[in-house]
Amino acid sequence: MSLDQSKISLTFPDGNAREYAAGVTAAEVAADISKSLGKKAISAQLDGKHWDLQWPIEADAQIAINTLADDAPALELIRHDLAHIMARAVQAIWPDVKVTIGPVIKDGWYYDFDRAEPFTPEDLGAIEKKMKEIINLRDPVRTEIWDRDRAIAHYRESGEPYKVELVEAIPADQKLRMYWHGDWQDLCRGPHLQHTGQVPADGFKLMNVAGAYWRGDSSKPMLQRIYGVAFRNRDDLKAHLTMLEEAAKRDHRKLGREMNLFHMQEEAPGQVFWHPNGWTIYTTLQDYMRRKQRVGGYVEVNTPQVVNRTLWEKSGHWANYQEHMFIVEVDEEHAREKTVNALKPMNCPCHVQIFNVGLKSYRDLPLRMAEFGSCNRYEPSGALHGIMRVRGFTQDDAHIFCREDQIEAECARFIDFLSSVYSDLGFENFEIMFATRPEKRVGTEESWNKMEAALEAAIKKTGHSYTLDPGEGAFYAPKLDFKLTDAIGRVWQCGTFQVDPNLPERLDATYIAEDGAKHRPYMLHRACLGSFERFIGILIENWAGKLPMWLAPRQVVVASIVSDADNYVREVVAALQAQGVRAEADTRNEKINYKVREHSLGKVPVILAIGMKEVEERSVSVRRLGEKTTQTMPLDGIISDLAAEGTPPDLR
């Protein structure tokens, strides 16, 4: 603490401190340290807060000066300044365009504009060119604090209605920070760079244009959003663009075609036509899940697809989710009126029907009821995406009927189950999101306390950590969401565990407890994969089509090099098939180069090439996917090796 009120003490990362006059700017501090740092400086960290070089410092603090060499602050400022530079460029080219907001996002930024004409790809090129001109101007960035009303008047005058709306939403007595890049002005919290020349002119690229609602509200006007990506230099940008190409190569829609897994067509939007190869993945995964669930103490059931509306009325779906349901009207010849049914969008009401048949005892609980439940939901057309977001899908669904005091143990048991499944499928890491009571909710505080405590204790018991997602629980109970990370760092929410005291109530599920009276069970909704369709899409993209042997639809191709080897090829295939290996012969009249290329592109994990040498010594030449070399192995050994390799993880 400085004794003199007009002096402040700033402590640097090396522990040294210097005194400055209160109100000194970080720019002045940087210049005071060295002339070159003054030039190189882009911003500061003041007590850990990202601080604009122009902002005055009024009190003692820890300070560190950032330069373009500092990764996180540099990227944030570059992207943020580029948002402003892009908006300035757009208004320089089309002065009548209205600006709105333009935040920094992962890898870059976007800015939303209101313009009658759509931006074209050619426009993006023109904007990019103009942005480079602006960067070369090296215009200083300037900032001032304004009264709210002055800002409103200013934006009224300059014809920026969206800015007026933004500022009007701010309390009247609050001061606003205004920024100028050269003459171009925007409302902005900051911080920003010292001048536009600090942005690397070859480190950014405008990517695409898309519609976006004003303030994210679908009742508001649609704006045009331009996305850009930016990095500290050209090499980082190139690396990012290469990564995007890699991600595009993994696209399950592309691989699904190339590997002949499935197709979709106009007549059945959002539904999958599974081809033999894709269906092999599906059934292999389903067989695996079925075995895991049996071992895990579940019973498996199956329930109807087409269910009368009365059940959906009781469950509450008819009132709340009708627009997402496929409605089926049946006009029976002698019926006085049509019966109205819906394709089931979820399995839970049907599972309660099974629970409700006959009296259940407390001895039956916990009752873990699983179904590979085929569901249909009328998803909005714009939401459909390959096999990842579809209208017809199958969940690995289960409902656990239990008492309140069993929730914790069942939750822990499920987390262990899910952990084992994900690990078998190649996903070692997952994150647990713990969604707690929302603002609008039913039930007593005591009940919420108990449910939340049970979930938290269960997570702790399994040794996992979790991320709190406050207020995001269902209106009747808390839930857990499980997010896995794929091979290129993308996060997918697949698993879920949701407590539900509501549906047993609505559908009047009861059991007889020790006291001889009827009691209400809890229902725990849970899924590991979510849907088979989506999860298989994730698997394809995670493995870039090169699925582990046990999931690969075509495990081994045995290819002849000369037609005199064909009989031996067929013998090898038969021997592999006898051991449960998915093997096929390729005795076509083609060169081995051609066959190797084709099956490599088809992502077949193992190619066994057979010429006369192999026939004579009863061996095979083994070529594995992705490897350039081959290995000659005796037939007897390779068959058992490949059979072992193709065994699902739970059977090893």
Next chain:
RNA sequence: GCUGCUGUAGCUCAGUGGUAGAGCACUCCCUUGGUAAGGGAGAGGUCGACAGUUCAAUCCUGUCCAGCAGCACCA
């Protein structure tokens, strides 16, 4: 659902106001070749659907359907 873009052979894509083309894939023939495309020939399309303009529409206009990107949605 909203905004924009797209829809031509199984796939990737050219092209034109006078009813269509390439490469790969496919079929047949030749070739028996040792680890990512051997050669030749052939077959294959109501140019997403329906209207309209026109002597004439795959091409221009409209409506619809589907796909793509983003937004919104995801019980």
